[in-house]
Amino acid sequence: MHRATDRSRRAEQPAEKTPRRLTPAGVLVPALKHAVLIIVALVMIYPLLWMIASSLRPNDEIFTSPGLFVDTFDPSHYPQGWTALSPPFSTYLINSGIVVLGSVIGNLVSCSLAAYAFARLNFRFRTVAFIAMLVAIMLPVHVLIIPQYVIFAQLGWINTYLPLILPKFLATDAFFIFLMVQFIRGIPKELDEAARIDGAGHFRIFGQIMLPLMVPALATTAIFTFIWTWNDFFTQLIFVTKPDLRTVPVALRSFIDAQSISDYGALFAMSIVSLIPLFLVFLFGQRFLLRGIATTGGK
Numbered sequence: 001m002h003r004a005t006d007r008s009r010r011a012e013q014p015a016e017k018t019p020r021r022l023t024p025a026g027v028l029v030p031a032l033k034h035a036v037l038i039i040v041a042l043v044m045i046y047p048l049l050w051m052i053a054s055s056l057r058p059n060d061e062i063f064t065s066p067g068l069f070v071d072t073f074d075p076s077h078y079p080q081g082w083t084a085l086s087p088p089f090s091t092y093l094i095n096s097g098i099v100v101l102g103s104v105i106g107n108l109v110s111c112s113l114a115a116y117a118f119a120r121l122n123f124r125f126r127t128v129a130f131i132a133m134l135v136a137i138m139l140p141v142h143v144l145i146i147p148q149y150v151i152f153a154q155l156g157w158i159n160t161y162l163p164l165i166l167p168k169f170l171a172t173d174a175f176f177i178f179l180m181v182q183f184i185r186g187i188p189k190e191l192d193e194a195a196r197i198d199g200a201g202h203f204r205i206f207g208q209i210m211l212p213l214m215v216p217a218l219a220t221t222a223i224f225t226f227i228w229t230w231n232d233f234f235t236q237l238i239f240v241t242k243p244d245l246r247t248v249p250v251a252l253r254s255f256i257d258a259q260s261i262s263d264y265g266a267l268f269a270m271s272i273v274s275l276i277p278l279f280l281v282f283l284f285g286q287r288f289l290l291r292g293i294a295t296t297g298g299k
Contacts, residue, residue: 048275055268062264074265078273081266085254087244089270092251093277096230099164099247103229104222106168107176111221112214114171115180116206120192130181136174145238152239163239168225176221183217184210219288226281230274248274 046068054062058074065071082089117123118130152163171177187210195205211218233249240246246254252274255267282289 051268052272055265055272057265059263059265062268077263077265077269081255081263081270081273084263084266085243085251089251089273091244092246092248093274095161095245096247096249099161099236100226100229102161102165103168104225106165106170107173107221107225108218110169110171111173111176112180112211112218113206114177115184116202116210118177119181119184120189120205121202133174133177136172137178141234145235149238157239159240159242159245161240161245164229164236173225176225179220180214180217183214187213216288219285223281223285223289227278230278 049068050066053068053070055077056070056073056075057065058072061072085092118126118133148163148167149158152158155162157163191209192205195209200208231249232247233253236247237250237253240250252267252271255264255270256262
Protein backbone atom coordinates (compact mmCIF):
# COMPACT_ATOMS: atom_id res chain seq x y z
CA MET A 1 0.00 0.00 0.00
CA HIS A 2 2.80 2.40 0.92
CA ARG A 3 4.66 1.51 -2.27
CA ALA A 4 1.56 2.36 -4.37
CA THR A 5 1.22 5.69 -2.54
CA ASP A 6 4.87 6.56 -3.14
CA ARG A 7 4.53 5.72 -6.83
CA SER A 8 1.44 7.94 -7.18
CA ARG A 9 3.22 10.82 -5.47
CA ARG A 10 6.19 10.44 -7.76
CA ALA A 11 3.88 10.39 -10.75
CA GLU A 12 2.17 13.59 -9.58
CA GLN A 13 5.47 15.44 -9.19
CA PRO A 14 6.44 17.35 -12.34
CA ALA A 15 9.34 15.95 -14.20
CA GLU A 16 12.53 17.89 -13.77
CA LYS A 17 13.55 19.75 -16.90
CA THR A 18 16.96 18.90 -18.12
CA PRO A 19 18.96 22.03 -18.86
CA ARG A 20 19.64 22.67 -22.51
CA ARG A 21 23.20 22.42 -23.57
CA LEU A 22 24.56 25.50 -25.27
CA THR A 23 25.92 24.58 -28.65
CA PRO A 24 28.29 26.82 -30.63
CA ALA A 25 25.56 27.43 -33.21
CA GLY A 26 23.06 28.36 -30.50
CA VAL A 27 25.42 31.05 -29.22
CA LEU A 28 26.85 32.24 -32.51
CA VAL A 29 23.59 32.80 -34.42
CA PRO A 30 21.95 35.15 -31.85
CA ALA A 31 25.25 37.00 -31.46
CA LEU A 32 25.47 37.54 -35.22
CA LYS A 33 21.85 38.73 -35.34
CA HIS A 34 22.44 41.28 -32.59
CA ALA A 35 25.68 42.41 -34.21
CA VAL A 36 23.92 43.00 -37.54
CA LEU A 37 21.09 44.90 -35.82
CA ILE A 38 23.58 47.09 -33.96
CA ILE A 39 25.50 47.87 -37.17
CA VAL A 40 22.29 48.73 -39.04
CA ALA A 41 21.12 50.93 -36.15
CA LEU A 42 24.46 52.77 -36.12
CA VAL A 43 24.29 53.34 -39.87
CA MET A 44 20.76 54.73 -39.61
CA ILE A 45 21.49 56.99 -36.63
CA TYR A 46 24.85 58.21 -37.97
CA PRO A 47 23.40 61.15 -40.01
CA LEU A 48 21.61 62.46 -36.91
CA LEU A 49 24.73 62.15 -34.76
CA TRP A 50 26.81 63.81 -37.46
CA MET A 51 24.34 66.70 -37.69
CA ILE A 52 24.51 67.18 -33.90
CA ALA A 53 28.32 67.17 -34.04
CA SER A 54 28.35 69.54 -37.04
CA SER A 55 26.11 72.01 -35.23
CA LEU A 56 28.89 72.33 -32.64
CA ARG A 57 31.74 72.85 -35.14
CA PRO A 58 32.90 76.01 -36.92
CA ASN A 59 31.58 76.37 -40.46
CA ASP A 60 34.98 75.73 -42.04
CA GLU A 61 35.24 72.32 -40.30
CA ILE A 62 31.74 70.99 -40.99
CA PHE A 63 32.40 69.32 -44.34
CA THR A 64 36.06 68.53 -43.72
CA SER A 65 35.46 65.97 -40.97
CA PRO A 66 33.05 63.04 -41.44
CA GLY A 67 33.70 61.86 -37.90
CA LEU A 68 31.57 62.39 -34.80
CA PHE A 69 34.29 63.86 -32.58
CA VAL A 70 34.31 67.64 -32.28
CA ASP A 71 37.83 69.09 -32.35
CA THR A 72 36.78 72.74 -31.93
CA PHE A 73 33.70 73.11 -29.75
CA ASP A 74 31.62 76.04 -31.03
CA PRO A 75 28.03 76.27 -29.69
CA SER A 76 27.55 79.77 -31.11
CA HIS A 77 25.47 78.43 -34.02
CA TYR A 78 22.46 78.01 -31.72
CA PRO A 79 22.07 81.65 -30.64
CA GLN A 80 23.09 82.83 -34.12
CA GLY A 81 20.58 80.56 -35.84
CA TRP A 82 17.84 81.59 -33.42
CA THR A 83 18.14 85.25 -34.45
CA ALA A 84 19.59 84.87 -37.98
CA LEU A 85 16.24 85.19 -39.72
CA SER A 86 13.65 87.90 -39.41
CA PRO A 87 11.48 87.20 -37.43
CA PRO A 88 13.39 85.00 -34.93
CA PHE A 89 13.11 81.23 -35.08
CA SER A 90 10.63 81.13 -32.19
CA THR A 91 8.02 82.64 -34.52
CA TYR A 92 8.38 79.75 -36.94
CA LEU A 93 8.04 77.24 -34.11
CA ILE A 94 4.81 78.92 -33.00
CA ASN A 95 3.50 78.98 -36.58
CA SER A 96 4.21 75.28 -37.00
CA GLY A 97 2.55 74.62 -33.66
CA ILE A 98 -0.62 76.39 -34.80
CA VAL A 99 -0.77 74.42 -38.05
CA VAL A 100 -0.01 71.12 -36.31
CA LEU A 101 -2.58 71.68 -33.55
CA GLY A 102 -5.32 72.54 -36.04
CA SER A 103 -4.42 69.56 -38.25
CA VAL A 104 -4.42 67.10 -35.34
CA ILE A 105 -7.78 68.28 -34.04
CA GLY A 106 -9.27 68.27 -37.54
CA ASN A 107 -8.12 64.74 -38.32
CA LEU A 108 -9.26 63.36 -34.97
CA VAL A 109 -12.75 64.82 -35.31
CA SER A 110 -13.45 64.32 -39.01
CA CYS A 111 -11.69 61.01 -39.61
CA SER A 112 -13.25 59.35 -36.56
CA LEU A 113 -16.75 60.45 -37.62
CA ALA A 114 -16.19 59.28 -41.20
CA ALA A 115 -14.76 55.97 -40.00
CA TYR A 116 -17.77 55.37 -37.73
CA ALA A 117 -20.10 56.05 -40.66
CA PHE A 118 -18.28 53.57 -42.91
CA ALA A 119 -18.02 50.90 -40.22
CA ARG A 120 -21.43 51.10 -38.54
CA LEU A 121 -23.97 52.94 -40.71
CA ASN A 122 -25.81 51.48 -43.67
CA PHE A 123 -26.41 54.05 -46.40
CA ARG A 124 -26.62 54.07 -50.16
CA PHE A 125 -23.39 53.90 -52.13
CA ARG A 126 -21.40 53.16 -48.99
CA THR A 127 -19.23 50.62 -50.81
CA VAL A 128 -18.66 52.99 -53.72
CA ALA A 129 -17.71 55.81 -51.36
CA PHE A 130 -15.37 53.52 -49.44
CA ILE A 131 -13.63 52.42 -52.65
CA ALA A 132 -13.31 56.04 -53.76
CA MET A 133 -11.77 56.83 -50.40
CA LEU A 134 -9.23 54.04 -50.83
CA VAL A 135 -8.39 55.26 -54.32
CA ALA A 136 -7.74 58.72 -52.86
CA ILE A 137 -4.88 57.23 -50.84
CA MET A 138 -3.00 56.49 -54.07
CA LEU A 139 -3.29 60.03 -55.43
CA PRO A 140 -0.03 62.00 -54.98
CA VAL A 141 -0.24 65.49 -53.54
CA HIS A 142 1.25 66.94 -56.74
CA VAL A 143 -1.88 65.97 -58.65
CA LEU A 144 -4.16 67.83 -56.23
CA ILE A 145 -2.05 70.87 -55.46
CA ILE A 146 -2.93 72.85 -58.63
CA PRO A 147 -6.75 72.66 -58.34
CA GLN A 148 -6.45 73.26 -54.61
CA TYR A 149 -4.35 76.36 -55.19
CA VAL A 150 -6.84 77.72 -57.73
CA ILE A 151 -9.76 77.21 -55.35
CA PHE A 152 -8.00 78.69 -52.33
CA ALA A 153 -6.71 81.63 -54.39
CA GLN A 154 -10.26 82.44 -55.53
CA LEU A 155 -11.39 82.29 -51.90
CA GLY A 156 -8.57 84.64 -50.86
CA TRP A 157 -6.99 82.11 -48.50
CA ILE A 158 -3.42 82.27 -49.81
CA ASN A 159 -0.97 83.40 -47.11
CA THR A 160 -3.30 82.12 -44.41
CA TYR A 161 -3.35 78.84 -42.52
CA LEU A 162 -6.83 77.92 -43.76
CA PRO A 163 -5.58 75.85 -46.76
CA LEU A 164 -3.41 73.87 -44.35
CA ILE A 165 -5.95 73.34 -41.56
CA LEU A 166 -9.47 73.47 -43.00
CA PRO A 167 -9.13 70.37 -45.27
CA LYS A 168 -8.29 68.33 -42.17
CA PHE A 169 -11.80 69.05 -40.82
CA LEU A 170 -13.27 67.61 -44.04
CA ALA A 171 -11.79 64.10 -43.61
CA THR A 172 -9.34 64.39 -46.50
CA ASP A 173 -6.73 62.02 -45.02
CA ALA A 174 -8.07 58.71 -46.27
CA PHE A 175 -5.30 56.71 -44.61
CA PHE A 176 -6.51 57.60 -41.12
CA ILE A 177 -10.13 56.89 -42.07
CA PHE A 178 -9.13 53.42 -43.25
CA LEU A 179 -7.10 52.90 -40.07
CA MET A 180 -10.06 53.75 -37.83
CA VAL A 181 -12.54 51.76 -39.94
CA GLN A 182 -10.45 48.65 -39.44
CA PHE A 183 -10.27 49.35 -35.71
CA ILE A 184 -14.03 49.94 -35.30
CA ARG A 185 -14.84 46.76 -37.22
CA GLY A 186 -13.01 44.84 -34.52
CA ILE A 187 -15.28 46.24 -31.78
CA PRO A 188 -18.23 43.88 -31.08
CA LYS A 189 -21.53 45.13 -32.47
CA GLU A 190 -23.28 43.80 -29.37
CA LEU A 191 -22.14 46.97 -27.59
CA ASP A 192 -24.03 49.07 -30.14
CA GLU A 193 -27.13 46.89 -29.83
CA ALA A 194 -27.10 47.11 -26.04
CA ALA A 195 -26.80 50.90 -26.25
CA ARG A 196 -29.72 51.10 -28.69
CA ILE A 197 -31.87 49.08 -26.28
CA ASP A 198 -31.13 51.76 -23.68
CA GLY A 199 -32.33 54.39 -26.15
CA ALA A 200 -28.93 55.69 -27.31
CA GLY A 201 -28.57 57.20 -30.76
CA HIS A 202 -25.59 57.20 -33.07
CA PHE A 203 -23.95 60.28 -31.56
CA ARG A 204 -24.25 58.88 -28.05
CA ILE A 205 -22.92 55.49 -29.14
CA PHE A 206 -20.05 57.21 -30.92
CA GLY A 207 -19.23 59.53 -28.04
CA GLN A 208 -19.69 57.23 -25.04
CA ILE A 209 -18.80 53.80 -26.43
CA MET A 210 -16.66 54.10 -29.54
CA LEU A 211 -14.37 56.97 -28.64
CA PRO A 212 -13.13 55.46 -25.32
CA LEU A 213 -12.39 52.20 -27.12
CA MET A 214 -10.69 53.97 -30.04
CA VAL A 215 -7.96 55.60 -27.94
CA PRO A 216 -5.10 53.57 -29.52
CA ALA A 217 -6.29 54.40 -33.05
CA LEU A 218 -6.85 58.06 -32.14
CA ALA A 219 -3.39 58.28 -30.60
CA THR A 220 -1.86 56.74 -33.71
CA THR A 221 -3.69 59.27 -35.88
CA ALA A 222 -2.59 62.17 -33.70
CA ILE A 223 1.08 61.12 -33.66
CA PHE A 224 1.31 60.52 -37.41
CA THR A 225 -0.55 63.75 -38.15
CA PHE A 226 1.83 65.65 -35.90
CA ILE A 227 4.93 64.15 -37.54
CA TRP A 228 3.73 64.53 -41.13
CA THR A 229 2.43 68.07 -40.66
CA TRP A 230 5.50 69.24 -38.76
CA ASN A 231 7.77 67.91 -41.53
CA ASP A 232 5.58 69.07 -44.43
CA PHE A 233 7.51 71.40 -46.71
CA PHE A 234 5.82 71.37 -50.11
CA THR A 235 2.24 72.42 -49.30
CA GLN A 236 3.34 74.96 -46.70
CA LEU A 237 5.74 76.49 -49.22
CA ILE A 238 2.97 76.77 -51.82
CA PHE A 239 0.22 78.29 -49.68
CA VAL A 240 2.27 80.43 -47.27
CA THR A 241 4.83 82.87 -48.70
CA LYS A 242 4.90 85.71 -46.16
CA PRO A 243 8.00 85.53 -43.94
CA ASP A 244 6.00 86.13 -40.77
CA LEU A 245 3.72 83.17 -41.51
CA ARG A 246 6.33 80.63 -42.57
CA THR A 247 6.64 77.35 -40.73
CA VAL A 248 9.76 75.53 -39.55
CA PRO A 249 10.53 73.48 -42.72
CA VAL A 250 10.26 76.57 -44.94
CA ALA A 251 12.33 78.63 -42.50
CA LEU A 252 15.11 76.04 -42.46
CA ARG A 253 15.36 76.33 -46.23
CA SER A 254 16.08 80.05 -45.81
CA PHE A 255 19.49 79.26 -44.28
CA ILE A 256 20.66 77.97 -47.69
CA ASP A 257 21.20 80.63 -50.32
CA ALA A 258 22.45 79.77 -53.80
CA GLN A 259 23.65 83.34 -54.43
CA SER A 260 25.51 83.96 -51.19
CA ILE A 261 27.22 82.10 -48.37
CA SER A 262 25.03 79.46 -46.71
CA ASP A 263 25.13 79.20 -42.94
CA TYR A 264 25.19 75.43 -42.53
CA GLY A 265 26.12 75.61 -38.86
CA ALA A 266 23.01 77.60 -38.01
CA LEU A 267 20.97 75.33 -40.30
CA PHE A 268 22.08 72.20 -38.45
CA ALA A 269 21.58 73.87 -35.07
CA MET A 270 18.01 74.91 -35.82
CA SER A 271 17.34 71.50 -37.37
CA ILE A 272 18.25 69.92 -34.04
CA VAL A 273 15.92 72.36 -32.27
CA SER A 274 13.10 71.50 -34.68
CA LEU A 275 13.58 67.78 -34.00
CA ILE A 276 12.98 68.15 -30.26
CA PRO A 277 9.14 68.33 -30.50
CA LEU A 278 9.11 65.25 -32.76
CA PHE A 279 11.33 63.36 -30.35
CA LEU A 280 9.16 64.25 -27.36
CA VAL A 281 5.92 63.32 -29.15
CA PHE A 282 7.28 59.95 -30.18
CA LEU A 283 8.87 59.36 -26.77
CA PHE A 284 5.64 59.88 -24.83
CA GLY A 285 3.31 58.47 -27.49
CA GLN A 286 5.15 55.37 -28.70
CA ARG A 287 3.19 53.16 -26.28
CA PHE A 288 -0.12 54.22 -27.85
CA LEU A 289 1.40 54.19 -31.33
CA LEU A 290 2.57 50.59 -31.13
CA ARG A 291 -0.68 49.48 -29.50
CA GLY A 292 -2.78 51.19 -32.15
CA ILE A 293 -0.82 49.71 -35.06
CA ALA A 294 -0.71 46.22 -33.54
CA THR A 295 -4.41 46.23 -32.65
CA THR A 296 -5.51 47.57 -36.02
CA GLY A 297 -3.33 45.11 -37.87
CA GLY A 298 -4.67 42.22 -35.77
CA LYS A 299 -8.25 42.96 -36.71
